[in-house]
Amino acid sequence: MDREPGLSVRLKLTLSYAGFLMTAGALLLAAVWVFLLRYVPERATLINHDDDSTNGVFPVRSGLLDVFAPRAVAVLAFLLVFGLVGGWILAGRMLAPLTRITDATRLASTGSLSHRIRLPGRKDEFRELADAFDKMLSGLEAHVAEQQRFAANASHELRTPLAISKALLDVARTDPNRDVGELIDRLHAVNTRAIDLTEALLLVSRAEQRSFTRERVDLSLVAEEATETLLPLAEKHGVTIETCGDITPAVGSPALLLQLTMNLVHNAIVHNLPEQGTVWVNTGVRPKTAVLTVENTGEQLTPRLASTLTEPFQRGTERLHTDHAGVGLGLAIVKTITQAHDGSLTLTPRSAGGIRITVELPAKSPH
Incomplete structure (x- = not known):
């Protein structure tokens, strides 16, 4: 967005500091003047104490004004200079962190995401902004990579x-x-x-x-549809599917959530024991979330290996190989759909072999 040039924030703060200092000084001088007017008489009589004679009456306030006014002007002039110079220095020190943040933002706009602000010092508003910006850069760098x-x-x-x-x-x-x-x-x-x-x-x-319409979805019905569709594949692999769960309302895309469940059940079937394997599909409700859990029997998995299973196209030697290789995007699609629904995905190796995959999605709020 093109904007017309204006005063810098540092200059605005300097003028604000100087203006405030001038105003405070003027009020203080005014208070002193009012005090003098109240307690200093308009005229004073000079008395000679040796013979108790009166030497004359002298005007006091007029003389006081002649003395007070030029000194008040000098004080205000000093406060103006002091406020401008001190305000400029103080504003520069206050805005120094903002300058670093601005420089980092300009670097990021050119495509450089590897730098960080790392603003030193104790926590304040500028450091919270810098830390949030560093966190955003880390997330962007990881996402781009x-x-x-x-x-x-x-x-x-x-x-x-x-x-x-x-x-x-x-x-x-x-x-x-x-x-x-x-x-x-x-x-x-x-x-x-x-x-x-x-x-x-x-x-x-x-x-x-996230180009989809969010609707009310019952995960228990989605799980039933997915297991019925994949039942022939399970029978071919000698795998038994057990499904249970009450009504589990969630909010999302029925088509995408069905695809998510199909991928989980399909993955649990083809990555299972050579014979007499089992797949468990459960749905349930927790406070504010709907939960879908798919677990299976199979080979022993380490937590490190389990954490890599959602990465796309991972077909290294550590991945389990079957006669149904797929396209390498099954669990990656599950992860993407879960994130698009603001949910969470957890993969946990089972102690007896196989893996338990839990998807938590926001439940539909009651009207």
Whole structure:
């Protein structure tokens, strides 16, 4: 926003200090003058004590005014100079922290997020502002770094199926006798994976932008729908799903919350024991929050590994591998949807193996 130039804050404070000092000085001089007028007589009689004779009557107040006025003007002039000089120095010292904050803001506007103000001294309004600004810069830096990693990983993940498709087509071009049916099947599988990844990326973007309408949602019904939909997959993997919970009202997008629950249950099914695994899906109400908990049996997980499971495209050697790799965004989508609903996501390894994932969402306020 373009603004017309105006007086600096330091000059305004200087004029304010000087003006206040002048006003206080003028009031003090006025009080002294009123005191003198009240207790000093208008005329005084000079008496000779040796012979008790009167030498004459002299005007006192007129002479007092002649003496008081120039000195009062001199005092006010001194206060004006002192107020301007002292006010300028004092205002500079008071505004020094604000100058550092302004410089940091200008650096941040150029894209530099690594610097911090780190304003020294005890806590006051300026230091609270500086600390809040440092915290904001830390959050922005972490968010930008996360987005850059996400973009790089997404580009890599999208490039992989395209590169495979190109390789298959090149092989088919150089080998006309190759089985066309096998080639079509492999291209179909690669193309399906690319579509699934693209849809997952679009879902993440939609959730991050919070471009959805909030409605009343019963998490218990959402959990039932998700488990019924994924029941065939659970039977294929030999996993039993147990669902329980009363009516659990929350506020959010029914479609996104269904996707969140589907991802949690799907993840619990495919990352489970090789046989006779179990998935528990529970919903409940806490003060001011609605809770969805999904836990499963499985291999032993460390807290450090559990804390990385919500990062996108994490397929390192420590991640559990199954025949259903997915696109690497299942729990990342859960985390994004939870944050978009102002909720919290907690991952806790189970002592017997597997993991417990808890989602807390704001409950609908009663009318």
